[in-house]
Every structure is written in C-alpha cells, then in structure tokens.
Amino acid sequence: MFGFLNVYKPKGKTSHDVVATLRRVTKIKQIGHTGTLDPFAEGVLPICIGNATRLIEYLEDDKAYIGTIKLGEATDTYDIEGRTTKTSDKIVSLTEIEDVLKIFEGEIEQTPPIYSAIKINGKKLYEYARNGEKIEIKPRKVFIDNIHVVNYNNKDRTIEIYVSCSKGTYIRSIANDIGEALGSYGHLVKLVRIKAGKFELKDSIKLEELETKEKIEAWLQNPLKFLNLPEYELNTEELKKIANGNSIDIKLDDGMAILTFNKEIAAIGMINKNIFKCKKVFVPPKAEHQ
Numbered sequence: 001m002f003g004f005l006n007v008y009k010p011k012g013k014t015s016h017d018v019v020a021t022l023r024r025v026t027k028i029k030q031i032g033h034t035g036t037l038d039p040f041a042e043g044v045l046p047i048c049i050g051n052a053t054r055l056i057e058y059l060e061d062d063k064a065y066i067g068t069i070k071l072g073e074a075t076d077t078y079d080i081e082g083r084t085t086k087t088s089d090k091i092v093s094l095t096e097i098e099d100v101l102k103i104f105e106g107e108i109e110q111t112p113p114i115y116s117a118i119k120i121n122g123k124k125l126y127e128y129a130r131n132g133e134k135i136e137i138k139p140r141k142v143f144i145d146n147i148h149v150v151n152y153n154n155k156d157r158t159i160e161i162y163v164s165c166s167k168g169t170y171i172r173s174i175a176n177d178i179g180e181a182l183g184s185y186g187h188l189v190k191l192v193r194i195k196a197g198k199f200e201l202k203d204s205i206k207l208e209e210l211e212t213k214e215k216i217e218a219w220l221q222n223p224l225k226f227l228n229l230p231e232y233e234l235n236t237e238e239l240k241k242i243a244n245g246n247s248i249d250i251k252l253d254d255g256m257a258i259l260t261f262n263k264e265i266a267a268i269g270m271i272n273k274n275i276f277k278c279k280k281v282f283v284p285p286k287a288e289h290q
Contacts, residue, residue, distance in 0.1 A: 001028055002282075003220035005047040008204040014039050018207055022047060026213050034059055035167070035196050040081055043193030044204055046226075049216075054280050055223050058256070058268065060197035061167035066150060068190035069175045071157040071182065078113045078172035079188040090184040094152050097159055100181045101147050109139035110173050142169040158189070198226045223265060230257045232276075234266055242267045243283045250276050 009018050015036045022031050032053040034046045043065075048056055071092065075082030114137065143166040151160040159178075163171060172188045179186025194201040210216050224231065230252050238248050239261050250257075252271050259267040259276065261283075269279040 001026060001217065001220065002050040002052050002223075003048075004052055004199075004223050004226055005049065005210075005216065005219055006199045006204045006221070007045045007047050007210070008201070008206045009037050009042055009045040010207055011042045012039060013207070015045055018045055018047065021207060022049070022210065022216065025210065026216055032056060035061070035063065035193075037193060038079070038172075038191070040079060041191040041193065043191075044196045044199050044201055045193075046196050046199045049220065051282055052223050054282070055227065055265075055268070058227055058229065060226075060228055062145070062164065062195075062197060063167065063169065063193060064162070064164040064195035065171050066192045066194055067161050067163060067171045067175060067188055069159045069161065069178060069186045070189045071159065071179060071184045071186045073187060074176060074179055074185040075187045076114070077187075078170075078176040080190075082187065086185045088184045090182075091154070091157070092182050092184050094149065094154075096182060097149055097152060097178075100178060101149065101161070103181060104144050104147050104174060104178070107141055107143050110142050110170060110177070111137055111139045112170055113172050113176075140168065142166050144169070144174075147174075157184075159186075164195070198228070222263070224258070224260065224263070227258060229268070230255070232257060232259050233263075234259050234261045239266060239283070242278060242281060245278050245281060247275055247277050249274055252276075 007018055009015065015033050019031050019033055023029060028049060030050050030053055032048050034056050037043065037045060046059065072088055073084055074086040076085050145164040147161060147163045149159060150162050163174065171191055175186055175188035205219050210219065232250050232252055234242060241248050242259055250271065251274055254271050254273065257269065257271050257276065258265055265282045267278045267281045269277050
C-alpha cells in the first residue's frame with residue numbers, strides 16, 4: 001500500500017491516535033502524519049502510508065484554519081482546556097477587532113504556548129509547565145498570509161476567525177495575543193484545520209469511515225496530486241537506470257524534480273545542468289514487470 005490519505009481528525013483524538021487506528025486496520029507499521037493537531041482541534045490531517053512516508057519532507061506546509069476565540073478570559077494553555085489566569089468585562093466592537101487583526105498580518109514574532117511539544121534543552125515545554133519549572137521561551141518568526149473575522153457574536157463575546165499561515169504557527173498563541181491586544185483577554189475554544197498544503201477539508205474522509213483495509217485503499221491517493229514539483233515521465237531504459245540509482249540526462253530546469261513511470265513516482269532527486277541524481281527511489285510495482 002502506497003499513497004496519501006486526507007483524513008478528518010475528530011475532536012478528542014490525537015494525531016498519533018489516528019495513525020494507530022490506521023495501523024491496526026491495515027496491519028501496516030509504516031504510516032505517518034504531517035502537521036500535528038492538538039486533541040481538542042479537528043480537521044485535515046495528511047496521512048502517508050507505506051513508502052509515501054519518505055515524501056513527507058516534500059509536501060507543501062502552509063495551513064489554513066477556522067478558529068473561535070472566547071473573549072473575557074485568558075488561560076495558561078491559551079485554549080479551553082487550560083486554567084483561567086486573567087479575566088475582563090471589557091466589551092469590544094467589531095471595528096476594534098478588525099483593527100487589531102491587522103497587527104498579525106505578514107511576518108510576525110510569536111511566542112509558542114508553554115503547553116506545547118516544542119523541545120528546549122531536550123525537554124518538551126509542557127513537561128516544564130507540568131513540573132512548575134520556569135523556562136525562557138524565545139519568540140519565533142511565522143508568516144500570516146491572511147487573517148480576518150468570519151463572525152463576531154457580541155452577546156457571547158466570541159470571534160470566529162480565518163487564518164492562513166506558515167508551518168509552525170500556533171493559533172492558540174494568536175488567540176491569546178488578540179485578547180491581550182484588545183485588552184479583554186481571550187482563549188481558543190474551537191479550532192478546525194481546513195487546509196494543509198494541497199489537502200483540503202472538502203476532500204477529507206472521517207476517521208470512523210475508514211473501518212476496513214478496502215475502504216482505506218479506496219481513499220488512498222497518488223502522491224503526485226499533492227507534490228508541487230516538476231515531473232518527467234521515464235521510458236523503460238531510463239527506468240532501469242533509475243532503479244539502480246544511476247544518474248540520467250533529462251531536459252528540465254535545475255532544482256528538485258519527480259521522475260514518473262506509468263504516472264507513478266519512480267524517483268525524486270536533484271537536476272543540475274540536465275543531469276538528474278537520485279535522492280530517493282520508488283520503483284512503481286507496474287514497472288517491475290517491464
């Protein structure tokens with residue numbers, strides 16, 4: 001089994017839970033995911049099965065989310081699962097919210113939540129937090145391509161926002177920082193990832209629907225659909241060379257490229273002056289009998 005799955009991760013499950021479920025159903029150990037989602041979050045979780053796990057590093061890593069922020073209360077985790085640290089009765093207007101969101105557009109410095117899996121000195125941040133240890137968390141640069149209000153419920157003091165951003169952006173931190181900037185505090189109460197690279201919500205399948213190996217195979221997709229690299233279709237003689245890890249001459253611009261055979265990935269590698277050198281070889285099953 002080889003390919004990608006666009007799985008909808010349900011609320012309450014971890015990304016590792018999803019992988020464990022798929023391993024149990026398929027009996028395949030070589031399964032991985034990209035872009036971890038917090039247990040309380042839901043939405044698109046790209047899954048790689050078989051040798052497709054070797055392609056994870058070549059996937060586009062931009063993300064898009066719909067998040068709901070509850071104003072009036074900050075928490076230590078920046079989300080609904082944390083302990084309240086600050087409160088405010090301040091009521092803000094939609095105009096104030098829209099003005100504050102402009103601060104978060106483009107490249108910004110963001111401090112990750114203390115309750116996160118980022119490692120400092122070989123130890124995860126949430127381990128420091130659980131032990132009551134203080135640790136300096138340095139801000140990181142992230143890029144917010146688009147952030148805007150989807151809906152504002154003044155009565156419930158909730159803001160629904162759309163965020164498209166770079167890899168490594170914490171929407172929990174954005175929720176907390178928006179609350180601070182408004183002077184009303186805030187925390188994330190709901191998060192749905194609607195896009196991860198070329199994986200989109202509308203094309204995803206719910207985890208509970210993948211109850212059999214046959215169903216998973218039916219939803220398995222060719223990785224070529226999700227990789228944004230130049231492609232070159234091999235002939236039989238070129239395939240034999242690639243299968244042995246040899247270089248070949250092809251006319252494509254310098255840079256990374258994918259070699260295919262019968263529209264399946266045969267190899268991925270680097271082109272320099274029309275010479276392709278393999279980094280990873282994936283000889284398609286159809287090619288073995290050529």
